Amino acid sequence: MGVVKPGRLAVEAARGVTLRGHQEEALAAIVRGLTLRPGQVAPNGLRVTVQMATGTGKSYVGAVAGQRLAPRGVVLVVVPTLNLLLQMMGSWREAGRAGEMHAVCSLMQKELPAGVLASTSGLIVGGWIARAARGRRPLTLFATYASVGAVRDAYAYWARGKQELLPELDLMVCDEAHRSSGSVEKSWTVVHDQAQIPAARRCYMTATPRIWAPPTRMLKAREGAHQPLPEELAVSMDDVRVYGPHVFSLGLAESIGKSLLAPFEVVVLELRDPLADRDQAGRQPVPWGAGVGEAVDGSEDEVPAEHLAAMQAGLLKVAAERGLKRTITFHNRTLEARYFSETLNQTAERLHFQNPEKYPEEIWAQWLSGEHSVDFREEVIGEFGQGEEDDGLSYRVISQCKIMGEGVDIPNADSILLMGRGSMVDIVQAVGRALRMTPGEGKMASLVVPVFLKPGEKPGDIMESDSYGGLVKILTALRSHDTRMVEALAVPQKSGKRTTGRSAEAAFAPGEGDASGSGGTSGAGAFTLPVRFESDPGDDVLALFIASRV
16 A cells, blocks of 8 residues: 555644654654655565654654554554553544544443544454545554454454455554564464554554564473573564564663653662561561551461561652652552552651651552552542642652553653562663653652662672662663663763762763664763662772673
């Protein structure tokens, strides 16, 4: 299928948002890559990949690209979660996308915007596509990776039941495209299959591309061991046959250097393990809340109350000293998020009693999980964005379990509490929640990392202690996302930046170590990544720590 030239509808739609310089560059790269050149044949459809750091507006870039490339065509947008699906609908409409919008998912009608229908029936989805294609009317379908099989079913039903071919999609946009990598046996890799979901163009967009290296040798099978993923079963984002050429890159360090994202610091909370150090545990009162003592045998129904109490006190101390206003805490279990939130004010009251000049008497605290309705989540996030002038509370904390990851837009958070759990992608996406900012905001974000020291270990013994494993994992995740940001930490500095004491810092000069690939502009201002310790790691110890462990 040839490229439809932008008509009046596309021009009017593009007026919905004003793209910034980096977004215009990304858009131009996408349009070039998805435009057929004279004599070019693309039996598998045109494909491109775009990498943009989380929070730099790739949703709007994808939406305007849809207007440029398929102003009166059928577009399929695929995202990982229902939350992001609803947010993406708003972004595309805000960007001026005209025509019908429908959801290929399990959401109830009352959870959808007015005029939007939802279905996972191949018959219904196929009807939407056929009617729009016949009338050359714009249609935008939004699906999750879990439900995109319904689009495949629509094409299969039309071919089998109606004995005719359903028109191909004009464009498929796969957001958070790293979700489509990995094992070819995953159901959502159907987005790559031109035979099952034919599309004239595919645009893969991600902040965290995943590269799968084939095993150099097969490990000898043994009970309980995981075999390496065979090469023929791996879908890797460096495979141009699947993802097309990488046409634009905007890394995390470059985005910060261009003031598109907030600069941030890593604040290491060096705490005593309360289960190993009973004297310390006795000095740290444990608040009472949901989950405490519910399972005496120590099963998963019991929260690690003593650890969470220590983290609460440490977080409130950091917030008071650094003037934090809004923090998101990340938890793997709903019960843990609930406990952290519901008992946080008990810890705040105790600290206020001890030092009323430093600590507020009350803070705003809420928790969220997948069990909450969409409306309730929106209400809580709205209250999280308020300030002291609204309710008299100067510090706000949301404790959440697995709902504020990929793509969720919370621009007014200035800090997160992260324990180094989950995958590398999960960690980078979590960090991104605190880096979003409005142009000219000028904030500094904080990534608070708790570390629990065992008996005999001293704060700052980062080379000898295994307790800093969470910090290692987080720095490794940042390195996997943007190599130069962390590798600069492994080089002892000659510029006078401190590598000792309470603040160990590293900086790179503009353009140094740039691996941004094609597209984007390198060399946009130096960014210093501070790693703050309460202790003194010693001369150049951080550089050695990074070089040897990260």
